[in-house]
Amino acid sequence: MSNHLLEIKGVHSGYGDVKVLHDINLYVEEGEILSVVGANGAGKTTLMRTISGQLPVTAGEILLHGTPVQHLPAHKIAAEGIIQVPEGRRLFPYMTVHENLLIGSTMKHVRADRQKNLEYIYNLLPRLKERETQMANTLSGGEQQMLAIGRALMENPKILMLDEPSLGLSPLLVGTVFDLIKTISAAGTTVLLVEQNVKQALKISQRTYVLENGVVAMEGPSSELIDDPYVKKAFLGL
Amino acid sequence: MSLMPSIINGASMGAIYGLIAMGLTLIFGTMRVTNFAHGAMLMLAMISAYSIWAVTGINPYLLIIIIGPLMFVLGYCTQMFLIRPVLRAESDKNDPIGVLLLTAGFSIVLENLALMIFGADYRMAQTSFSNTVFTFGNSSLSAPRLFGLIITLGVSALLWVFLQRTEPGRQLRATGQDRNTAALMGINSEQTFAVAFGISCALLAVAGLVLLPFYYVSPSVGGVFQTRAFIVVVLGGLGSVPGALVGGIIIGLIETIAAQFMTASVTSVLIYLVFLIVLFVKPSGLFGTKLD
Numbered sequence: 001m002s003n004h005l006l007e008i009k010g011v012h013s014g015y016g017d018v019k020v021l022h023d024i025n026l027y028v029e030e031g032e033i034l035s036v037v038g039a040n041g042a043g044k045t046t047l048m049r050t051i052s053g054q055l056p057v058t059a060g061e062i063l064l065h066g067t068p069v070q071h072l073p074a075h076k077i078a079a080e081g082i083i084q085v086p087e088g089r090r091l092f093p094y095m096t097v098h099e100n101l102l103i104g105s106t107m108k109h110v111r112a113d114r115q116k117n118l119e120y121i122y123n124l125l126p127r128l129k130e131r132e133t134q135m136a137n138t139l140s141g142g143e144q145q146m147l148a149i150g151r152a153l154m155e156n157p158k159i160l161m162l163d164e165p166s167l168g169l170s171p172l173l174v175g176t177v178f179d180l181i182k183t184i185s186a187a188g189t190t191v192l193l194v195e196q197n198v199k200q201a202l203k204i205s206q207r208t209y210v211l212e213n214g215v216v217a218m219e220g221p222s223s224e225l226i227d228d229p230y231v232k233k234a235f236l237g238l
Numbered sequence: 239m240s241l242m243p244s245i246i247n248g249a250s251m252g253a254i255y256g257l258i259a260m261g262l263t264l265i266f267g268t269m270r271v272t273n274f275a276h277g278a279m280l281m282l283a284m285i286s287a288y289s290i291w292a293v294t295g296i297n298p299y300l301l302i303i304i305i306g307p308l309m310f311v312l313g314y315c316t317q318m319f320l321i322r323p324v325l326r327a328e329s330d331k332n333d334p335i336g337v338l339l340l341t342a343g344f345s346i347v348l349e350n351l352a353l354m355i356f357g358a359d360y361r362m363a364q365t366s367f368s369n370t371v372f373t374f375g376n377s378s379l380s381a382p383r384l385f386g387l388i389i390t391l392g393v394s395a396l397l398w399v400f401l402q403r404t405e406p407g408r409q410l411r412a413t414g415q416d417r418n419t420a421a422l423m424g425i426n427s428e429q430t431f432a433v434a435f436g437i438s439c440a441l442l443a444v445a446g447l448v449l450l451p452f453y454y455v456s457p458s459v460g461g462v463f464q465t466r467a468f469i470v471v472v473l474g475g476l477g478s479v480p481g482a483l484v485g486g487i488i489i490g491l492i493e494t495i496a497a498q499f500m501t502a503s504v505t506s507v508l509i510y511l512v513f514l515i516v517l518f519v520k521p522s523g524l525f526g527t528k529l530d
C-alpha cells in the first residue's frame with residue numbers, strides 16, 4: 001500500500017500500434033506541484049490522456065491512494081477527482097462562459113458545491129465574471145485558459161493536471177497563469193503540471209520529471225534540476 | 239380565393255417536418271450519426287398508435303402517454319444495444335460507415351416487420367375531429383392540421399427549453415460539441431447518446447400522433463418524411479434545432495402554396511431549388527455552425 005496520492009507504475013501506452021510511453025514510473029505527492037517537462041512529441045500529452053482514461057494502459061498500473069484505476073473509463077476517472085485541463089483548452093465553443101463553468105459541476109458529488117465554487121472562481125478570475133454571458137469561442141487565448149482552469153476547479157479536483165497551460169500566451173499572460181496555479185496550489189489542490197516552458201515549470205514546482213521519447217529521462221527536486229548541466233543545455237538554452 | 243388556409247396547412251405540415259427533422263438533427267448533433275432508420279421509426283410510432291386507436295378509439299393525442307415512453311425506450315435501447323457496440327468497434331476510424339449501414343439495415347427490418355404484421359394497406363384514423371373544419375371569415379381550416387401546428391410548436395419550444403435550460407440538456411449539448419472533453423467533466427457520452435436517441439424517438443411519437451387523424455398510415459409512410467427531414471436538416475443547419483423548425487416550415491409552405499399554382503412535380507423541383515440556393519449562399523445552412 002503506497003501513501004502517494006497518485007502513482008504510475010511501469011505504464012506503457014500509445015495509440016493502437018503506435019507505442020508512445022514505455023515503462024513510466026512516476027508518483028504525485030498530496031499537496032505538491034509536480035511538473036513533467038519535455039520536448040515536442042516526448043509523450044507528455046499521451047501521459048495526461050493515459051492517466052485520464054482516454055487512452056488504454058497496455059501494461060502497468062495507475063494507483064489513486066493505492067487503488068488501481070487504470071481500467072476505468074474517462075468519465076469515471078473524472079469522478080475519482082483526477083481532473084485534466086487538456087492541451088489547447090478544449091472549451092465548449094458554443095456555450096457561454098457561465099455554461100462552461102456549470103458543465104464543470106455536472107457530476108452529482110460536486111453539484112452541491114456549485115454555488116460556492118462559482119463564487120470562488122468568479123472572485124479569483126473577475127475577468128470571467130465580466131464575460132459571463134459571452135460565447136467561449138469569442139474569448140481571447142488568455143481568457144480561454146482561465147476558463148478552462150475554472151471549469152476544472154468546478155469539479156473539486158483531488159489532483160489537477162494541466163497540459164501546457166502557457167501554450168500560445170504572451171509572456172505577461174504566462175506569468176498570470178503561473179500565478180493562478182500557485183494560488184490554486186496554496187488553496188490546497190495537488191497539481192500535476194505539464195509544460196514546455198521548462199524554466200517556469202522548474203521554478204514553480206517542487207519536483208520535476210523529464211520525459212524524452214516516451215521514457216522518464218531524469219527526475220528530481222526542481223531546485224536541483226534547474227542547475228543540472230544537461231537540463232540547462234537542453235531546455236534552458238544556457 | 240384566400241391564401242390563409244394553405245398558409246396554415248403548409249405551416250402545419252412544415253412544422254411536422256420540422257419536428258421530425260429535430261429528432262434527426264438531435265442525433266446527428268450529439269452523436270455525429272445519421273439515422274437512416276428515422277423514417278421507419280416514425281412509421282413504427284404511427285402504426286402502433288393506429289392499432290391502439292383502431293381497437294380502443296382513444297383520442298390519438300392522448301396516446302402520447304403510451305407511445306411517447308415506448309418510443310423513448312426504443313430509441314434508448316437502439317443506441318445501447320445496436321449502435322453502441324458498432325460505435326465502440328469503430329471508435330478509431332475517421333469515417334465510420336458501419337453505423338450508417340446498421341441504421342439503414344434496421345430500417346429495412348422494421349419496414350418488413352410492419353409489412354408482415356400490418357399488411358401493405360393504407361389506413362387512416364377517422365377520428366371524431368378528422369373532418370372538422372373551422373371557418374374564419376371566408377377561409378376554412380382543417381381542425382387536425384390546426385391542432386397539429388399548435389402541438390408541434392409547443393413541443394418544439396419544450397425541446398428548446400430542455401436543451402438550453404436543464405442539466406441533462408446541457409450535458410447533451412456539451413457531448414455534441416466535444417465528447418472527449420465532456421468525458422473529462424464526468425459525462426458518460428454513451429449514456430448521453432442514448433438519451434438523445436430516446437428523445438429523438440419520443441419526438442417521432444409526437445409527430446406520428448399529430449399526423450394520425452389526417453394522414454394515411456402504411457409501412458412505407460416513413461420514406462417521404464425521412465427524405466423531407468434530410469432536406470430540412472441540411473437546410474436549417476446540421477445539428478441546429480431552431481434551424482430544423484424554420485427549415486421545416488419553409489419546405490411545408492413552399493409545398494402547399496406552390497401546389498395551388500403548379501403541379502406536384504414542379505413543386506418538388508422548387509423545393510430542391512430553394513434548398514440549393516440556401517446552401518449556395520450559406521453552405522452551413524440557415525442556422526448552422528461549423529462542425530469540426
Ligand SMILES: Nc1ncnc2c1ncn2[C@@H]1O[C@H](COP(=O)(O)OP(=O)(O)OP(=O)(O)O)[C@@H](O)[C@H]1O
Pocket residue numbers: 015018020038039040041042043044045046047087196
Ligand atoms: N492520435 C495519435 N495517433 C498516433 N500517434 C500519436 C497520436 N497523438 C500523438 N501521437 C504520437 O505520440 C508521440 C507523443 O505525442 P504527445 O502529443 O504525447 O507529445 P507531447 O509531449 O505532448 O508534445 P507537445 O509538447 O508537442 O504537445 C508523438 O510522436 C506523436 O506523433
Ligand SMILES: [Mg+2]
Pocket residue numbers: 044045046087163164
Ligand atoms: Mg502535448
